[in-house]
Amino acid sequence: MANENKTIDKTTELSAEDEKLFSVRQSIPMTAENAIFRRSEGNLISLTLTQPDGTVEEFERVVPVRAFPITDPDEFISIKEPDSREKGKGAELGLIRRMSDFDADTQALLREELDRRYFTPVITRLTGVKEKFGYFYWDAETTAGKISFVMTNVSSNIRTLEDGRVFIHDIDGNCFEIPDPAKLDKASLKKIEIYM
């Protein structure tokens, strides 16, 4: 056993075969030329990707992820393999600089999936708020219908951005947006004002 240790210690370089163990996939910039997105059989997104060295890869399903979902939702879209329980986190295959680099159909396809993954209803009216032991119970009308949600720790879960938009995170992991609080009706504004 001790001998085995020595043999490894003596080696100054790893063999090419051993180096292969550590190779990591390189993410490439994606353009309309090297990446072709298609609607998959299961109504999700498939990808044909041409690597710089000319190799063509097929992916049954890829997932778009926004780098700046709040500030720049249409730029820097990462295209990843889906996470799986066996392989762990999916690797990034490439990065789209901006959505407009692609034709309208592809954009629509990507956007459809992005909308599914980034679900942020816009609050149009706040109909009620009640506080009990640090829990805040809200009732709101949103673009996704009437929603009641619960929140703790208001001071960090109601976030006002520099551009004036307000983002609200509830206890369930939902996110809501108020694009311009000043445009809310008076009663709604009064309810949320003190927490902003």
Added chain:
Amino acid sequence: MKLLFDLPTRDEQAFLAVCAEDEKRMYCVPYDFEGERRVSGFMVITDKRIYRILEGEVLDVWSLSEMSDFSVETFYGACGFYAKVRGNSTLLCRFISGRNLPRYSVLQNACDELATGKVRVVSSNEPERFCPKCGRPFVVHTKICPFCQSKKEIYKKLWGMTRGLRLMMLFPLVVAMIGMVIRFVVPAVQKIAINYYIYPQDNAAPSAVVETLRSLVGDVGMQFIVIVICIVTLDLFHRALGVVQSRLAAVSGNRFTRMLRALLFEKIQMLSMASIQNKSTGDLMGRINNDVAVVQNFITNLLPTYFAQLFSFVMALGLLVWLSPVMCLFIFIPLPIAVFCIVKFWSFMQKRNVRAWILDQRTNRGLQDVLNGIRVVKAYGNEEKAIDEFEYNTAKQSRQEESNAKLFDTLFPILGFVVHFGSYLIMMFGNVWLYQGSLDLGTLNQFNSYAGIVYEPLMQITAIPRNISAFITSLSKILEILEEEPEVSDIELPLDIRIEGDVEIKHVTFGYDSYNPVLKDINVSIKQGEMIGVVGHSGCGKTTLINLIMRLYDVTEGEIVIDDVNIKDISQNALRSQIGVVLQETHLFSGSIRDNIRYAKPHATSEEIIAAARMANAHDFIMSLPEGYNTMVGEKGYSLSGGERQRIAIARALIHDPRILILDEATAALDTETEKLIQDAITKVTKGRTTFAIAHRLSTLRNADKLLVLDHGRLAEFGTHTELLEKKGIYYKLVMAQHRATLAKQAGVEV
């Protein structure tokens, strides 16, 4: 956690219309997103198919035999449940994360099983986080719904807890009542003094008290002095009672607190790791300190006050009616207006105070951020920015506080005027009647005093509901711990065996959440005296395996056997007294080195302590300290280096001569030099003891007899160093990775 919901009637009908007769309903869980809308749909999973049902319509039916690779993906504001249908990835449904994620995490495993034809209902003992009655979330880490908890139940339990203290707690209440009665007697005596002596009236009705007084004391002056003495004595008595009440309350309050804290602490020590791990240290400390204080304050201070106030309020009202029903109207008529104003005023101030509180939190957070990162601020020369930000925050906060204070100081006196409006009416009409002679001065004075008693509790009336609900929540948080059943417990007649050190792990499966196994079907057998290196990527279950051997948790499936005895049959005391543990973060308790070494064996002799320290290579450095083994360590003691602490921890693990030794990343935080010393110590101490060593640095495991390689919770490889290298599997890759890093370091390249 509920996995089989009942379908609403029309959904049920829709489902029954399409499903086959012999299909067995296995699971039914809600899903809540459809396109852009929040909806209320259900996923029904039978032993053959999956149905998606929404508003009385079956939208999709998939056949389980064609499906595979079920998975749950978390999005932003929602989650998705996916599977491959005939090899094509498909989105089955979307749902809110917090509420249903744990359910679908179970389902993905359950569906995988069903798809491979294994029909078995997977259950989950993961606690629900939402109230089944109203759907609102429970208070964090608890099963308390602030809206649905039964108050009667809680009061009943509280009553049970006060056994032995009841009499002592009743005293302050009784004393408070007596004090109240005296408060009512004083104005009555004053009335006599005014009506018969200070401002005597000829037509004054004869009073029995005055007649008796006159028959006892002849002189009018003396009679008056007797009355004054009476008033003074009553007042003194009243004050004395106040002192007695406070003293009694202090005694009973502290006894109650002590009793409750002791109960809680005892219980927390008895609870298993599993339930303690669910709660943070801060949360537990909060329950022992704050929640107990809230409960104690309520029972010993607020409750007697409320009782006394209610008692005096009712009594004062009764007396007022008896004295003059007409004048009572002056109190009753403004009363609703006053209560209305008080409630409005406090809710108005409450909102502004919340705003100030939020701003205060923001300032604090910013301050903490900058002070913690002061080195970074300085390194980037961002002091100006930090100052600006702080000033912006404090300015905003101080403006808010200022306006709140101004408003309060203006409104509060106005409120006082409104509330006491009735007494102005009394004064006005009282004086008119006095002038007309239909009322005497003594009665007016008495009336005014009682009216004051009626108004007294009014100003604070809005605090009562808040105090009561705070009390109920704190109390239920305490009760929750007191009523928790320890998960790991001894069997009825546990064995106190002397362990030799053979350990067999038989098909062990374990997960902190039942649906998410961390260890899967681990099966190894270890001989007495062997040193086993446990290796694997972080999060592969190494520490979990060791926790199971110490029986901090009970296995979900399979069994762990030591010397042919299931560890569940060994008493926890006997088991742990024969296992020595050295962890990565060595926690030394406040006390001397000697105390720390003999922590596991309080009556160890000095010889034993030195022997253990020598074995751990700690003796030499301890002797170089001026106070030797008596050196104080711990939070406020002598600051030892990581390696020194580690060696003390090893000595502590050795003091009771354990048969099984556990080293959990014991050398991870050390530099190479100290590691050598400790390595040396480990080589000495592992001799003849079954040892489990977890190490990131594989060189630490040089002496291991066998290596146990874990990969995603499964036993990937088991064998000697040489065997595993030849296998060129995971272990080989790990060894290569570390070798490569060393090479890079030698070449001067930063890794």
